[in-house]
Amino acid sequence: MTTLRTTPAGAATTPPLPGAPSLTGRPRPLETVVRWILRAAAALSVVITIGIVISLLGPALAFFREVPVLDFLTGTRWAPQFADKSFGVLPLVTATAWTTFIALLVAVPFGLGAAIYLAEYARPGVRRTLKPILELLAGVPTVVFGFFALSFVAPVLLRGLLGIQVGTFSILAAGLVMGFMIIPTIASLSEDAMTAVPQALRQGSAALGANRMQTTLRVVLPAALSGIVAAVVLGISRAIGETMIVAIAAGARPQMVTDPTMEGATMTGFIARMALGDSRIGSLQYNTLFAVGLLLFVLTLAVNLVAIQLVRRFRQEY
Amino acid sequence: MNPTDRTLEPSVKEAPAHAAPTTAPSARWREERVTKDAPTPVLECVDVDVRYGGFVAVRDVSLPFGHNEITALIGPSGCGKSTILRSLNRMNDLVDGARVDGKVQYWGQDIYGPGVDPIEVRRRIGMVFQKPNPFPKSIYDNVAYGPRVTGMDVDSMDDLVEQTLRRAALWDEVKDKLKQSAYGLSGGQQQRLCIARTIAVEPDVILMDEPCSALDPIATLRIEELMVELRDRYTIVIVTHNMQQAARIADRTAFFTADVDETSGDRTGVLVEFDLTSKIFENPSDSRTEDYITGRFG
Amino acid sequence: MNPTDRTLEPSVKEAPAHAAPTTAPSARWREERVTKDAPTPVLECVDVDVRYGGFVAVRDVSLPFGHNEITALIGPSGCGKSTILRSLNRMNDLVDGARVDGKVQYWGQDIYGPGVDPIEVRRRIGMVFQKPNPFPKSIYDNVAYGPRVTGMDVDSMDDLVEQTLRRAALWDEVKDKLKQSAYGLSGGQQQRLCIARTIAVEPDVILMDEPCSALDPIATLRIEELMVELRDRYTIVIVTHNMQQAARIADRTAFFTADVDETSGDRTGVLVEFDLTSKIFENPSDSRTEDYITGRFG
Amino acid sequence: GGQDNTSAAPSGESDGGSLSGQVVIDGSSTVEPLSSAAATLFRDVEPGVNVTVATSGTGGGFKRFCADETDISDASRPIKDEEAAECEANGVEYTEIVIANDGLSVVVNPENDWIDCITVEQLGTIWSPESEGTVMSWADVDPSFPDEPLELYGAGTDSGTFDYFTDAVNGEEGAVRTDYTPSEDDNLTVQGVSGAVGGMGFFGLSYAEENADSVKLLEVDNGAGCVSPTSETVQDGSYEPLGRPLFIYVNNAKYAENAALRAFVDFYLENEEQIAADALFIDLTEEQAKTAQDELASLVG
Amino acid sequence: MTTTTTTTTTPHQRLATDGRSRERNPRSVIFLVALWLSLFIALLTLLTLIVSTFIDGAGRLDSRLFTEFPSSRPQQAGARPAILGSLWVIGTTAVLAIPLGIAAAVHLEEFADRHSRFNRFVEVNIQNLAAIPSIIYGMLAVGFLGLLGVANKNIVIGGAVALALLILPVVIISTREALRAVPRELRQGSLALGATGLQTTWRITLPAAIPGISTGTILALSRALGEAAPLLLLGALVFVSFDPNGLLSGFTTMPIQIFGWTNNPQAEFRELAAAASLLLVGILLAMNALAIVIRNRYQRRW
Numbered sequence A: 001m002t003t004l005r006t007t008p009a010g011a012a013t014t015p016p017l018p019g020a021p022s023l024t025g026r027p028r029p030l031e032t033v034v035r036w037i038l039r040a041a042a043a044l045s046v047v048i049t050i051g052i053v054i055s056l057l058g059p060a061l062a063f064f065r066e067v068p069v070l071d072f073l074t075g076t077r078w079a080p081q082f083a084d085k086s087f088g089v090l091p092l093v094t095a096t097a098w099t100t101f102i103a104l105l106v107a108v109p110f111g112l113g114a115a116i117y118l119a120e121y122a123r124p125g126v127r128r129t130l131k132p133i134l135e136l137l138a139g140v141p142t143v144v145f146g147f148f149a150l151s152f153v154a155p156v157l158l159r160g161l162l163g164i165q166v167g168t169f170s171i172l173a174a175g176l177v178m179g180f181m182i183i184p185t186i187a188s189l190s191e192d193a194m195t196a197v198p199q200a201l202r203q204g205s206a207a208l209g210a211n212r213m214q215t216t217l218r219v220v221l222p223a224a225l226s227g228i229v230a231a232v233v234l235g236i237s238r239a240i241g242e243t244m245i246v247a248i249a250a251g252a253r254p255q256m257v258t259d260p261t262m263e264g265a266t267m268t269g270f271i272a273r274m275a276l277g278d279s280r281i282g283s284l285q286y287n288t289l290f291a292v293g294l295l296l297f298v299l300t301l302a303v304n305l306v307a308i309q310l311v312r313r314f315r316q317e318y
Numbered sequence B, C: 001m002n003p004t005d006r007t008l009e010p011s012v013k014e015a016p017a018h019a020a021p022t023t024a025p026s027a028r029w030r031e032e033r034v035t036k037d038a039p040t041p042v043l044e045c046v047d048v049d050v051r052y053g054g055f056v057a058v059r060d061v062s063l064p065f066g067h068n069e070i071t072a073l074i075g076p077s078g079c080g081k082s083t084i085l086r087s088l089n090r091m092n093d094l095v096d097g098a099r100v101d102g103k104v105q106y107w108g109q110d111i112y113g114p115g116v117d118p119i120e121v122r123r124r125i126g127m128v129f130q131k132p133n134p135f136p137k138s139i140y141d142n143v144a145y146g147p148r149v150t151g152m153d154v155d156s157m158d159d160l161v162e163q164t165l166r167r168a169a170l171w172d173e174v175k176d177k178l179k180q181s182a183y184g185l186s187g188g189q190q191q192r193l194c195i196a197r198t199i200a201v202e203p204d205v206i207l208m209d210e211p212c213s214a215l216d217p218i219a220t221l222r223i224e225e226l227m228v229e230l231r232d233r234y235t236i237v238i239v240t241h242n243m244q245q246a247a248r249i250a251d252r253t254a255f256f257t258a259d260v261d262e263t264s265g266d267r268t269g270v271l272v273e274f275d276l277t278s279k280i281f282e283n284p285s286d287s288r289t290e291d292y293i294t295g296r297f298g
Numbered sequence D: 001g002g003q004d005n006t007s008a009a010p011s012g013e014s015d016g017g018s019l020s021g022q023v024v025i026d027g028s029s030t031v032e033p034l035s036s037a038a039a040t041l042f043r044d045v046e047p048g049v050n051v052t053v054a055t056s057g058t059g060g061g062f063k064r065f066c067a068d069e070t071d072i073s074d075a076s077r078p079i080k081d082e083e084a085a086e087c088e089a090n091g092v093e094y095t096e097i098v099i100a101n102d103g104l105s106v107v108v109n110p111e112n113d114w115i116d117c118i119t120v121e122q123l124g125t126i127w128s129p130e131s132e133g134t135v136m137s138w139a140d141v142d143p144s145f146p147d148e149p150l151e152l153y154g155a156g157t158d159s160g161t162f163d164y165f166t167d168a169v170n171g172e173e174g175a176v177r178t179d180y181t182p183s184e185d186d187n188l189t190v191q192g193v194s195g196a197v198g199g200m201g202f203f204g205l206s207y208a209e210e211n212a213d214s215v216k217l218l219e220v221d222n223g224a225g226c227v228s229p230t231s232e233t234v235q236d237g238s239y240e241p242l243g244r245p246l247f248i249y250v251n252n253a254k255y256a257e258n259a260a261l262r263a264f265v266d267f268y269l270e271n272e273e274q275i276a277a278d279a280l281f282i283d284l285t286e287e288q289a290k291t292a293q294d295e296l297a298s299l300v301g
Numbered sequence E: 001m002t003t004t005t006t007t008t009t010t011p012h013q014r015l016a017t018d019g020r021s022r023e024r025n026p027r028s029v030i031f032l033v034a035l036w037l038s039l040f041i042a043l044l045t046l047l048t049l050i051v052s053t054f055i056d057g058a059g060r061l062d063s064r065l066f067t068e069f070p071s072s073r074p075q076q077a078g079a080r081p082a083i084l085g086s087l088w089v090i091g092t093t094a095v096l097a098i099p100l101g102i103a104a105a106v107h108l109e110e111f112a113d114r115h116s117r118f119n120r121f122v123e124v125n126i127q128n129l130a131a132i133p134s135i136i137y138g139m140l141a142v143g144f145l146g147l148l149g150v151a152n153k154n155i156v157i158g159g160a161v162a163l164a165l166l167i168l169p170v171v172i173i174s175t176r177e178a179l180r181a182v183p184r185e186l187r188q189g190s191l192a193l194g195a196t197g198l199q200t201t202w203r204i205t206l207p208a209a210i211p212g213i214s215t216g217t218i219l220a221l222s223r224a225l226g227e228a229a230p231l232l233l234l235g236a237l238v239f240v241s242f243d244p245n246g247l248l249s250g251f252t253t254m255p256i257q258i259f260g261w262t263n264n265p266q267a268e269f270r271e272l273a274a275a276a277s278l279l280l281v282g283i284l285l286a287m288n289a290l291a292i293v294i295r296n297r298y299q300r301r302w
């Protein structure tokens, strides 16, 4: 039996024992190349962001050279194409805020309700069938949703069934339909968050004599909060950024929206119309497009950064 | 003999490789407490079968659980110990496709009888799980959860929480951080918190499914001590893989095994033997029990 | 004093304060095989510290692992057994923030030395995990995976697979379903498949982190038998919670515990004692070892 | 009107469909139906030529046209000086061709029984920027009208139609009250007007004729009596000031070198009558057609 | 061993048997009804939408829709180039976005150092990109193609670039989720055998994540299929008289064709638009169904 070779602590390098297997690896050039490709693919997302900023910023700056930023942000009259021009973006912002708000008013309760039902009450078979059907709602082209708002929700549902006096175009109809469009986003992501809550927590609650509703409201929902917040925020982003529904159904009249039965032009709706309109490219009117685009970008960015913080705060490791 | 002596009685016997231990863990001390006589059954299975879908997981189990006693359920994996345990407080209701036939009597009343509220059953017959599963809430809220949801009439929740944590031998360790998340506790502390949570709703019976299998030996020891203390107020049923544990703390032990159907290959759990723990470990009536106890099983 | 002296001849002068427990598991049979002499170290930790972020998880571990021996690492939860094990084949490289200081010598060569390829290290020093983790592939492909990815030069993969499965005592059970998914196997079979997968790449050393803790007693027994068989060809290091298991199969045993820092409350793992298994279980030199072995720990 | 949806075999020299190549058209969405109709008919003659029509708007169309990206630019207004300068800067020479006529029709709700003919002054009263907040009901326009609230609908502010209408009615492009409901989609304007008793709107004649059941078409009095909008009145210029021409701009160099483009443009002009009918516009007067032919001829000559 | 119980029970020990379960108390029932209504209303909307579109468009849902080219005469018009254009664009989008998205996700999930500031920034950035309005991607694609000197932007590759940029973050995020769902133990098992990181990813992690990746990707593609806004900014065509036949070919897609038709004065065009909408919804339904089949079929139990 050989005695142990010993190494004085702190000795520099130890030569390997005679006959010891080599531990140096073979070179793996493919590995290196592929890893660089992967890294480049990930970095591309940053390039995209930079691209967005550049493509918005140039014309937007040209615009802000002529219209002071403050006037743009605080003005309440939006009339870039009228003879008496005015570039206060608040009418567009209020319209966007209202459509978003109404959409959330519909999507958050219904989306969460559907999610809770699917995650906590439905049998697995039912969930497997219903969830994808619900997700289908998210896949319906927004153009189709837009005409649905115009030809069904406003005249039949709102005016006909509910007796609400809305015009052909209204923030209300557009917001409602947008809400329905967002339901699956919120429902599906919240449902994922809730199913990720360990079964053990539900069992623990049931074993204490809590009923299903109590378990859901007091254990599952708080535990899934970060996922639900993330879902709602994605819903908000969708609502702010949705274009076709509002372009078709909310109207094109830029006015300070104080009442959802009014019509109003949202930021995205304005961009879509302006981009397809007959204004001369490069003109001041045309460049408003980019100023509004930039504002939209900054707004969604802000909503998201806040959301990321919130999600971090509520994140729960089990 | 006091409980501490009992738990400190060496559990580790000679266990050389591939040789059966010469002696099974001793449990002689327990005869002073309970007798061969049938216990007053707080809870009793009568001819219970449990099915999952079409598959019969356990068959024909009749088993009484004595008042203020600890009953251990042992047996190889898959023999249906957890299944039986869950049928004792209708937790199986929550498992898709599970069906319980037969009767489970609680103070003589069938918990599967008509008009019985499973939620009420679960409040009376609490449960502690294999992996500690505190809620993602503060320590205080974990304990207060049960009293709140069951609408218990409490004078002072603070007092109740303190008292409960004391009974669960956790108060001293957590009294300064009641408002902190329960997830900051160690595994053993979390499990004691789960026990505290369970006793906060003042159940009669506590069911425990391998409550120590995720814990280290020291934490295990503390839980065992706690169980022995709690025995004075509660009827305890514990499933364990650890035979030494059963020998150390159980008054009575039920040994289950799985019968294999020759044709279908289905394994169905059956109760082989139920007796005083000392009897099961020292002088089992059934050869299958003996084989299992001595590690000769298979 | 060299490190080996330190770890292999622990404070013999200090006789244990109290008598060794009479009931500690006997391991006398093993003395026929290994002697008190230091083993030929295939693998050796020299003054190893492991940190996670800033936190020192284990400190100052010097420990040789003898050729064709089974070394068991035991100790309470959180004392750093898994951490040390992972540092033996650089699996810690994959853990965020983990840092290993000191040396781990493989045939005298520091595996953390410059120019050493961790991938090569891991092929030589295989690892089996707590939960069986077969790949979602067929049984055959699970075994063939290692040889394929390491570019091993094999004449016939079929022969290699068969031979390997035979060595892992699994061939007879799976030979008719080699092309079926490994997930169809029972837990014990899956774990043996993982062992087979590991030996297929012809490592020197096999590290096992509580390989039986997810298995039932019968499956555990089979794995233990397998380890004893494999010892003739491989050096085995096993972490286990189950002291009987260490007593049954290990040639030498290292006992770890966690020192608690009074001020910060941080727990740092330290090696308490390393010796022949029989010595550790029958006549430990350190009172902490004895307390742990006899269950009086804490 | 001269609308006739039954297809007649397009006339024009058919050289057996031997051509291939590409014709890229972009520009006004108002003119798009014309170009699409032309392309539809042209396909039967020259199936080998790929014609595409996009609707980036008149401005967007000129942007691309002057960057030499497109062959033809559809325009609902004449090219602006800045745009022309850009073309010049890029060396793009072009020919402006009037390709059809359009009448802007003024419509009211069918239940409106108090007006059949509107004067240009009245239009000015209703639509001028100063009216915002003051002229809010029909009674404010003329005391003899009922006190029915005015609800105004019209083309989107980004459209050539908007520019044209505001110029014609208020004498300056973009000079209009802002409290009306603009819409890109004239079908929606129809819906708006048909939904409100006091509703009024303006849009292309074709929309009014297609929706004769839902809206009432007004005659317009330019001081020379009431004139109802029809192909004839638009063509002969008596429907004033709301009749307007629609344009295509053709890239001269491309016209010269691209046989497919040449064939297409020639075909477009030769069949302008049929095309205008298909697209629900008003075809050219003989004089207009002749001018256009001459312009083209001078190009190749 | 069974003893018939004769124990007398105290009131405390007595279980109420009046059948009044706390599961069925009024509040719980109202709660459940509310949940059920939520789901019901969402599904009802979908149904209403499909039915009302069907009523509008059923008359034109015939073979002409598939075989005919657009025409200024509604009776002769069809969506053939739009259908083919949608296929071309979505196919190209998939080719662009899927490999890039998977590569980025693999880097972030498997190789990136989570603590590096840059990688954290990349992560946050991708989350943000996923929330950016689609119309802004249109503006980006215009800028990007302009930069490349592409004169004619309404070509298949142009539309595909816009849509690929749009869905890239979604593909990355869903791929990362799918990769994350693959247990760590599998990767460790592979690495412990001496496999390299890339081998582990290629042979173990990615195959195990395929069901999740394909589900997420199909849903992303179906979103792209229904998008109109970014393509409109590229100067989308409303009239195409030929079948698209390559990356540089002009194209139109179904949502744009639908949008274009609804702007025509003739009511027949609106009927045609409804028919095309139905077709589009049908295609999306098929794609979602495919995603579901994949999800259910290959869902693994670890």
Ligand SMILES: Nc1ncnc2c1ncn2[C@@H]1O[C@H](COP(=O)(O)OP(=O)(O)OP(=O)(O)O)[C@@H](O)[C@H]1O
Pocket (backbone or CB within 6 Å): B052, B057, B076, B077, B078, B079, B080, B081, B082, B083, B084, B095, B096, B267, B269
């Ligand atoms: N939810 C379930 N659905 C279907 N079968 C189940 C379910 N739970 C358990 N089973 C089956 O019932 C049998 C008994 O399982 P059970 O979990 O009760 O065994 P156990 O004795 O507790 O085993 P262990 O010691 O491994 O916990 C097993 O065959 C198991 O596969």
Ligand SMILES: Nc1ncnc2c1ncn2[C@@H]1O[C@H](COP(=O)(O)OP(=O)(O)OP(=O)(O)O)[C@@H](O)[C@H]1O
Pocket (backbone or CB within 6 Å): C052, C057, C076, C077, C078, C079, C080, C081, C082, C083, C084, C095, C096, C241, C267, C269
């Ligand atoms: N990835 C990690 N990051 C940070 N700390 C870790 C990590 N893994 C382990 N630790 C810490 O290091 C210490 C030692 O852990 P380790 O898992 O090695 O203990 P162990 O002896 O294997 O315990 P067990 O018996 O429970 O497996 C513990 O305090 C643990 O919390």
Ligand SMILES: [Mg+2]
Pocket (backbone or CB within 6 Å): B081, B082, B083, B209, B239
């Ligand atoms: Mg169990």
Ligand SMILES: [Mg+2]
Pocket (backbone or CB within 6 Å): C081, C082, C083, C209
């Ligand atoms: Mg460990």
